Amino acid sequence: QQQVKQSPQSLIVQKGGIPIINCAYENTAFDYFPWYQQFPGKGPALLIAIRPDVSEKKEGRFTISFNKSAKQFSLHIMDSQPGDSATYFCAASIYGRGSQGNLIFGKGTKLSVKP
């Protein structure tokens, strides 16, 4: 119940394409869903996050879509660029005092954007 399932494991798109990464969870107590971007040899960087009170959140070229009833959320990258090539992790946690702040990570998606 604590798992977050992420797919696909790897993804190759052409420059300008729209890669989509999907995550699914079981624990209905989760109410905070961040996405992290990680370049080789670097720490994960928080990209965008969503709470269940909205179905979509957009920041620049990055959009999270959230489907509470299906317990799924996804990351879309508009007009992808070679510089977006990285590993993307979705995560889930319970956002509140006493939650212990544990982030449950998906297994990651390695994205390659070809020029």
Add this chain to the structure above:
Amino acid sequence: DTEVTQTPKHLVMGMTNKKSLKCEQHMGHRAMYWYKQKAKKPPELMFVYSYEKLSINESVPSRFSPECPNSSLLNLHLHALQPEDSALYLCASSQDWVGEQFFGPGTRLTVL
């Protein structure tokens, strides 16, 4: 200052050595975390400090010993490590239990 810093960037140590990893943040965050990340895997939580007190220890072997000297600093003391402990060690911080976690760049540890 909106970043988490970690030193050293790289560390090579023998199995009998004692070394320490250091993490620092000046964002006023009161929760700090240590994660271990193996290649092509997500970060795995090791320890959580909240208000300078250890609140979570995810069954980490005693050869890893965390320390939180003050609200801005987090150390991880290493002793008698094994080659399988080689990994990227990440520090993160968040405002409280609530809030986004911000990660440092990590320390690449190699145990010979």
